[in-house]
Amino acid sequence: xxxxxxxxxxxxxxxxxxxxxxxxxxxxxxxxxxxxxxxxxxxxxxxxxxxxxxxxxxxxxxxxxxxxxxxxxxxxxxxxxxxxxxxxxxxxxxxxxxxxxxxxxxxxxxxxxxxxxxxxxxxxxxxxxxxxxxxxxxxxxxxxxxxxxxxxxxxxxxxxxxxxxxxxxxxxxxxxxxxxxxxxxxxxxxxxxxxxxxxxxxxxxxxxxxxxxxxxxxxxxxxxxxxxxxxxxxxxxxxxxxxxxxxxxxxxxxxxxxxxxxxxxxxxxxxxxxxxxxxxxxxxxxxxxxxxxxxxxxxxxxxxxxxxxxxxxxxxxxxxxxxxxxxxxxxxxxxxxxxxxxxxxxxxx
Numbered sequence: 001x002x003x004x005x006x007x008x009x010x011x012x013x014x015x016x017x018x019x020x021x022x023x024x025x026x027x028x029x030x031x032x033x034x035x036x037x038x039x040x041x042x043x044x045x046x047x048x049x050x051x052x053x054x055x056x057x058x059x060x061x062x063x064x065x066x067x068x069x070x071x072x073x074x075x076x077x078x079x080x081x082x083x084x085x086x087x088x089x090x091x092x093x094x095x096x097x098x099x100x101x102x103x104x105x106x107x108x109x110x111x112x113x114x115x116x117x118x119x120x121x122x123x124x125x126x127x128x129x130x131x132x133x134x135x136x137x138x139x140x141x142x143x144x145x146x147x148x149x150x151x152x153x154x155x156x157x158x159x160x161x162x163x164x165x166x167x168x169x170x171x172x173x174x175x176x177x178x179x180x181x182x183x184x185x186x187x188x189x190x191x192x193x194x195x196x197x198x199x200x201x202x203x204x205x206x207x208x209x210x211x212x213x214x215x216x217x218x219x220x221x222x223x224x225x226x227x228x229x230x231x232x233x234x235x236x237x238x239x240x241x242x243x244x245x246x247x248x249x250x251x252x253x254x255x256x257x258x259x260x261x262x263x264x265x266x267x268x269x270x271x272x273x274x275x276x277x278x279x280x281x282x283x284x285x286x287x288x289x290x291x292x293x294x295x296x297x298x299x300x301x302x303x304x305x306x307x308x309x310x311x312x313x314x315x316x317x318x319x320x321x322x323x324x325x326x327x328x329x330x331x332x333x334x335x336x337x338x339x340x341x342x343x344x345x346x347x348x349x
Contacts, residue, residue, distance in 0.1 A: 027062050029260065031055070031252075034068040034084075035093035036077040041219065043093060044069050046279045051267060058263045065091075081247065085140050090252045095149070095244050096137070097176040103137040104327055106130065106146075108338040109243045110178035111320060112185075112313040115148065115342040117231070117238035119280030122148030125345040126243050127273045129338055142248035144268040147276040149213055150284055151238025152179055153231045156209035157202050160228040162299060164308040173198045173210035178316065179240045183211065185313040199225050211239075214291075215283030223291045230299040232306055237342055239309070246272060 033048055044067070052065030068089070075083055080094035081102070096103035097110060109115065109129060115122045123146075130138075130146040154161050154172065161167060168187035173195075174180040180190035191207050195216065201207045202225040209226055210217075217223040232238060246268075253264065292298060301309070317335055324331030 029063050029256065031063060031065045031090045032068065032073070033065050033091040033093075034071070034073045034080065034089035036071050036080065037069060039067075039069040041069075042215065042279050042283045043276070046282075047272075047276050048093065050275070051272060054267045055263050058266060059260055063260060063263060081141075081245075084247050084249050087249050087251065089249070091144065091246065091248045093244065093246050095176075095242055096146075097178070097242050100177055103134075104324060104329060105134040105137045105334060106243055107178070107320065107324070108133075108334045109148075110176060110240060111317050111335060111338060112178070112182045112240050113237045113310050114335075114338045115151075115237055115241050116346045117151035117234060117236070117241075118277075118347070119148050119150040119284065120274060120277035121345040121347050122150060122238070122241050122342075123273045123277030123280075124270075125338075125341045126241075127270060128345075129341050133334060133337060138245075138247065140250060142250050142253040142264075144246040144248050144264070145244075145272040145276060147244050147246075147273045148280065149242040149244050150215070150280045151213065151231065152211040152240050152242075153214055153217075153229050154209065154211055154239070155217060155222060155226040155229045157226050159208065160297065160299060161230040162301070163305045164312065167309075170209065171207045173201065173207050173212070175212055176240070176242050179211050179242075181316045181319075182240050182313050185316055186309060195220050198222055202226065213280070213284060214287040215280060216287075218287050218290055223287070223294070223296060226296065228297050228299060229291065230301055232301050233303075235346070236306060237346065244276070246276075 033052065035043060035048065037043060048067055052067065055063045073083065073089055077094060078098040080092040081099055083089045084092040096106045109126050115125050126146050126148050135143070152175065156170065159166065164186060171189045171191050172183055173193055174183055174190035183190045193201060198210050199221045202209060202222065210222055212222065253261065256264065288298065321331035321335055324334060
């Protein structure tokens with residue numbers, strides 16, 4: 001073999017290696033997964049990372065995630081839906097409640113006293129409702145999961161809330177529009193502020209407390225500035241819940257091979273819904289135990305006051321039914337269905 005032939009063989013080998021490397025890279029699909037909380041939050045470590053690990057394993061390494069916590073791709077939580085719709089991210093975790101009016105059928109999931117208070121049962125109920133009545137809201141997305149952030153707890157700094165009357169005049173941070181409507185129906189004053197500002201707001205007396213799920217309280221140090229936490233009985237629908245959504249860019253999903261679509265489908269839907277619901281329940285349990293151990297008081301509202309709050313909040317549902325009907329939806333049917341599905345998943349304890 002002369003020098004020319006040797007050089008030609010070397011070039012051919014290098015080209016073959018390069019082509020082989022390119023083919024291998026072409027087989028790997030990167031999924032950009034964005035969400036709005038830090039990398040230390042339970043969603044990141046116990047939902048997003050395990051989901052990414054599962055699709056990578058089941059695809060033989062052909063699907064890989066790049067996770068961007070704390071809005072590292074820019075924007076705000078309400079903008080995440082548009083980011084995934086427009087392809088800035090391939091998958092996002094957000095809440096439909098961040099975009100008022102955009103997901104009208106899904107709003108029924110936030111009506112007061114409709115769903116079980118715990119995360120798993122509430123998530124199962126949300127998923128069934130969405131599959132039957134809410135998918136038109138998400139026609140621009142591939143829906144991977146709709147799950148519950150679990151029931152809100154009423155946490156206060158100085159005044160224990162033992163009756164419906166105790167809510168009157170209280171200024172509480174509210175996480176969503178429907179939680180605000182619920183609080184207003186009880187005579188309280190909802191205050192909208194980012195969760196990161198709640199602890200300072202309570203310590204300075206700007207607000208009296210907050211409405212939020214158990215698991216959020218230690219992570220934001222709200223448990224350090226509140227003493228009392230009021231919730232309903234575990235056998236009754238909760239005050240209010242916030243639906244959470246894991247959404248995928250529709251075009252990205254459609255671009256996958258049938259085999260890779262099957263991997264996404266296998267690890268999404270009810271599988272992902274139940275994973276997230278269990279994570280929220282464990283987070284709630286851990287937070288509740290931590291706060292009880294440090295001396296915070298957990299208060300369970302009595303039936304008579306629970307029923308009084310339920311009656312007072314009925315106006316929220318009546319108004320929503322009117323608004324939904326004005327949009328061309330059957331608001332009464334959707335409200336009735338969410339009550340029925342919620343009752344189905346209410347676990348007697």
